[in-house]
Amino acid sequence: MSVTTTVTLAGGVDLPRVGLGTWQLSGRRAYDAIRYALDAGYRHIDTATMYGNESEVGRAVRDSGLPREDIFITTKLPAERARRARETLDASLRALDVATVDLWLIHWPTAAGALVPTWEALLAARADGLARAVGVSNFSIDQIDRITSETGQAPAINQVPWSPFEHSATQLAEHQERGVVLEGYSPLKRSDLRSPVLAAIAKAHDVTPAQVVLRWHLQHDIVVIPKSATAERIEENLNVYGFELTDDEMSTVDSLSHI
Numbered sequence: 001m002s003v004t005t006t007v008t009l010a011g012g013v014d015l016p017r018v019g020l021g022t023w024q025l026s027g028r029r030a031y032d033a034i035r036y037a038l039d040a041g042y043r044h045i046d047t048a049t050m051y052g053n054e055s056e057v058g059r060a061v062r063d064s065g066l067p068r069e070d071i072f073i074t075t076k077l078p079a080e081r082a083r084r085a086r087e088t089l090d091a092s093l094r095a096l097d098v099a100t101v102d103l104w105l106i107h108w109p110t111a112a113g114a115l116v117p118t119w120e121a122l123l124a125a126r127a128d129g130l131a132r133a134v135g136v137s138n139f140s141i142d143q144i145d146r147i148t149s150e151t152g153q154a155p156a157i158n159q160v161p162w163s164p165f166e167h168s169a170t171q172l173a174e175h176q177e178r179g180v181v182l183e184g185y186s187p188l189k190r191s192d193l194r195s196p197v198l199a200a201i202a203k204a205h206d207v208t209p210a211q212v213v214l215r216w217h218l219q220h221d222i223v224v225i226p227k228s229a230t231a232e233r234i235e236e237n238l239n240v241y242g243f244e245l246t247d248d249e250m251s252t253v254d255s256l257s258h259i
């Protein structure tokens, strides 16, 4: 199965399927990793207000010399700032030193009563041109259905934990039926990279177990955002377009799930 390098979100915004995760990267380490990733070809960076590294992301993007419009930047609104959503986005834009983010997510579901008003704040930011696309993270399908039915607008994305060891075909299908792109986080941390099953498939393709995991995401149409602060791994994690898992290998990796 061949895989395109970008997926088009509802509303027509193109998102690179592999992005650099930046959780727990801060200061000089964050800046260096992001600069390295941009030089290596990454065009999608995942940050969040909570990560405290938006200014490093902004500086790395600026210093890369790449046109701003070539780089997809995601940031996230902490649930506890739901009542101060616009103020929080303004702070993100200032730290990132950009006029608009490409994707703004609600980082975690808020209390039930605040879900719809918070989603409306994200839709308003999109309407005002401050975010090109908006979505959610760590939402259940019921929560997605609730905000969608109340506003008539589905989130472009739901960013959730996903790995061969922790995935559900039903959950994936429920997102796809609704046109919500599933974005998987902690793909490597939640995988046993020493698994003999992954090792055998990796050997057959002359790649690493991490690359098998990431390729498995892509072939399931899942956007993936591995984090690394290590130059070789940053390169390795983007280098997943030169091989293809067979249907049998996909089923074998599917069956590693323990949920």
Ligand SMILES: NC(=O)c1ccc[n+]([C@@H]2O[C@H](COP(=O)([O-])OP(=O)(O)OC[C@H]3O[C@@H](n4cnc5c(N)ncnc54)[C@H](OP(=O)(O)O)[C@@H]3O)[C@@H](O)[C@H]2O)c1
Binding pocket: 020, 021, 022, 023, 024, 046, 047, 107, 137, 138, 159, 160, 184, 185, 186, 187, 188, 189, 190, 193, 208, 210, 211, 225, 226, 227, 228, 229, 230, 233, 234, 236, 237
């Ligand atoms: N929305 C949310 O609630 C949420 C929650 C968690 C994460 N996220 C996002 O998802 C991103 C990814 O998740 P994550 O950071 O939790 O975990 P991850 O990307 O699955 O794993 C990162 C760990 O794997 C190591 N690693 C990276 N590439 C490797 C490779 N090729 N081979 C072996 N080990 C490798 C990294 O080490 P080195 O850095 O030392 O190379 C690091 O220890 C985050 O950075 C963040 O942007 C979102």
